[in-house]
Amino acid sequence: MTGASLPDALLSVRDVSLSFRGIHALTALSFDIKRGEICSLIGPNGAGKSSLLNLVNGVYWPDSGTIVFDGQTYRRLRAHQAAMLGIARTFQNNALFRNLSVLENVLTGLSRHGRASVASHLLQLPTARREERAFRERAEDVLGFLHIDAYRDAIVGQLPYGLQKRVELGRALVSRPAFILLDEPMAGMNDAEKAEMSRFVFDINRDLGVTVLLIEHDIGVVMNVSDHVVVLDYGRKVGDGTPAQVRDNPDVIAAYLGTRH
Amino acid sequence: MQYFLTILTSGLLAGIMYAMVAIGFVLIYKASGVFNFAQGSMVLFAALTFVTLTEHGVPFWAAFLATVAVMVVGAVLIERLVLRPLADRSPLTLFMATLGLSYVIEGLAQLLMGTDVHQLDLGIDDLPLSFAGLQLSQFDLFASAVAIGLVVVLSVVFDRTRIGISLRAVADDTLAAQSIGIRLPVIWRIVWSVSGVVALIAGLLWGARQGVQFSLTMIVLKAMPVLIIGGFSSIAGAIVGGLLVGATESLADIYIGPLVNGAVSNWFAYILAVGFLLIRPSGLFGDRTIERV
Numbered sequence: 271m272t273g274a275s276l277p278d279a280l281l282s283v284r285d286v287s288l289s290f291r292g293i294h295a296l297t298a299l300s301f302d303i304k305r306g307e308i309c310s311l312i313g314p315n316g317a318g319k320s321s322l323l324n325l326v327n328g329v330y331w332p333d334s335g336t337i338v339f340d341g342q343t344y345r346r347l348r349a350h351q352a353a354m355l356g357i358a359r360t361f362q363n364n365a366l367f368r369n370l371s372v373l374e375n376v377l378t379g380l381s382r383h384g385r386a387s388v389a390s391h392l393l394q395l396p397t398a399r400r401e402e403r404a405f406r407e408r409a410e411d412v413l414g415f416l417h418i419d420a421y422r423d424a425i426v427g428q429l430p431y432g433l434q435k436r437v438e439l440g441r442a443l444v445s446r447p448a449f450i451l452l453d454e455p456m457a458g459m460n461d462a463e464k465a466e467m468s469r470f471v472f473d474i475n476r477d478l479g480v481t482v483l484l485i486e487h488d489i490g491v492v493m494n495v496s497d498h499v500v501v502l503d504y505g506r507k508v509g510d511g512t513p514a515q516v517r518d519n520p521d522v523i524a525a526y527l528g529t530r531h
Numbered sequence: 532m533q534y535f536l537t538i539l540t541s542g543l544l545a546g547i548m549y550a551m552v553a554i555g556f557v558l559i560y561k562a563s564g565v566f567n568f569a570q571g572s573m574v575l576f577a578a579l580t581f582v583t584l585t586e587h588g589v590p591f592w593a594a595f596l597a598t599v600a601v602m603v604v605g606a607v608l609i610e611r612l613v614l615r616p617l618a619d620r621s622p623l624t625l626f627m628a629t630l631g632l633s634y635v636i637e638g639l640a641q642l643l644m645g646t647d648v649h650q651l652d653l654g655i656d657d658l659p660l661s662f663a664g665l666q667l668s669q670f671d672l673f674a675s676a677v678a679i680g681l682v683v684v685l686s687v688v689f690d691r692t693r694i695g696i697s698l699r700a701v702a703d704d705t706l707a708a709q710s711i712g713i714r715l716p717v718i719w720r721i722v723w724s725v726s727g728v729v730a731l732i733a734g735l736l737w738g739a740r741q742g743v744q745f746s747l748t749m750i751v752l753k754a755m756p757v758l759i760i761g762g763f764s765s766i767a768g769a770i771v772g773g774l775l776v777g778a779t780e781s782l783a784d785i786y787i788g789p790l791v792n793g794a795v796s797n798w799f800a801y802i803l804a805v806g807f808l809l810i811r812p813s814g815l816f817g818d819r820t821i822e823r824v
Binding site: 327329348349350352353354358359361365366367368369370374375377378379381382384388391392394398401402405441442445 | 699
């Protein structure tokens with residue numbers, strides 16, 4: 271199962287298992303994500319998709335197995351450490367800073383690039399002011415890219431859900447990550463909003479060169495945007511390949527229709 | 532009427548002193564969800580350090596900066612030795628840890644600087660000043676000016692700087708903050724340092740009024756009703772709570788005191804706080820449910 275990872279893999283999950291109080295969330299899971307691709311993770315509710323995302327960005331630690339990111343092997347990665355490595359993410363139920371403005375939320379995304387010291391920020395020394403100006407420009411660029419510049423000063427908690435999802439994407443994107451994890455970025459959206467979000471995901475990948483790991487329930491969207499699809503069921507991998515390969519895989523069909531072999 | 536206004540104003544000014552202590556609590560509670568019982572000990576420790584330095588002939592501002600440095604070093608040590616090993620534990624565990632911490636700080640203060648009561652003279656007389664027909668204490672006015680200055684500085688830091696944005700981000704969603712690369716230990720060191728500086732300023736004002744002595748730690752008990760009334764997670768709440776406690780306390784002393792043949796101000800704030808717990812448990816400005824401790 272372990273196997274050598276692909277030479278051009280950005281992320282390799284190797285033999286990873288995770289359980290919560292005896293409940294197996296993930297069992298001996300292995301797969302690779304190639305540099306520059308959009309990989310979708312699909313599977314029924316409770317298949318372990320979000321658990322996997324939480325492992326990749328250091329929220330959970332695997333019981334066994336390792337995560338290889340950009341050639342480095344990690345047994346225990348911490349959340350802020352993952353961020354420093356250039357792994358950004360969004361959360362299933364929006365984890366925005368609700369009392370901060372849109373611009374401030376996006377600015378926080380730049381935390382991993384902060385170099386000026388705490389004291390220089392408190393005293394507003396020139397180094398801190400320069401950094402602050404540069405960060406503001408980058409944040410404004412992202413707001414423009416996602417067409418949310420008009421809401422710059424709005425308090426995030428008061429925005430409609432669809433816009434919040436976009437702000438969260440902006441917060442992840444602004445740090446120029448190498449790898450972005452999107453946990454159901456289109457949940458609760460109508461078709462027009464989904465189409466728009468799909469386009470953003472596509473642009474992030476093609477124009478900005480960011481490798482994407484996407485969790486999405488809408489199979490239409492998945493088949494459209496993905497280069498690669500991994501299917502989970504009860505914490506095990508039941509499919510791994512191109513969208514076409516996965517669609518024709520009998521195990522995948524069984525998992526989705528609920529008829530276990 | 533003139534008399535009523537004088538009582539009210541001096542109550543409000545006293546309330547600002549309560550608010551100063553409560554702000555130290557709020558800073559730490561907001562950023563880490565920890566109810567820091569050691570805040571009172573920090574007030575004592577800071578004031579005692581300052582007064583010991585000045586008694587050894589260190590000039591005012593040098594002593595002030597040295598004490599700030601001591602509080603920052605203390606914050607770093609607390610983060611490293613107390614908070615980090617207990618990260619991810621329940622708020623109750625952390626509360627108990629700060630309870631222990633308060634004894635350690637007090638013991639350290641006693642060991643290093645003794646238990647004598649020190650006079651502290653900030654150079655401001657505690658004399659009544661006639662102002663638009665009201666009798667106000669000069670010292671109270673000075674204390675209010677300092678408190679207002681402190682709140683302005685804090686709000687500029689919170690609103691304008693990246694540090695402030697990070698602090699508010701952590702207060703809103705700790706996990707998301709970590710996921711974008713904000714380091715919690717750094718944030719903790721900052722809020723405990725800032726709280727230490729707030730404790731120093733509160734300690735100087737309280738110490739100048741009633742002497743720098745171990746009973747200063749008792750102001751932690753006075754800050755409780757202020758926090759319950761204002762809400763644990765709001766600086767504005769700490770200020771309004773402080774003003775409300777100060778004003779009602781002194782009014783109650785004058786108008787209710789004679790009816791019950793005693794000083795009301797010792798317990799009135801607690802009755803008020805119990806009333807708030809019954810009617811509005813999250814306080815005037817609080818925005819989340821309070822963990823029961």
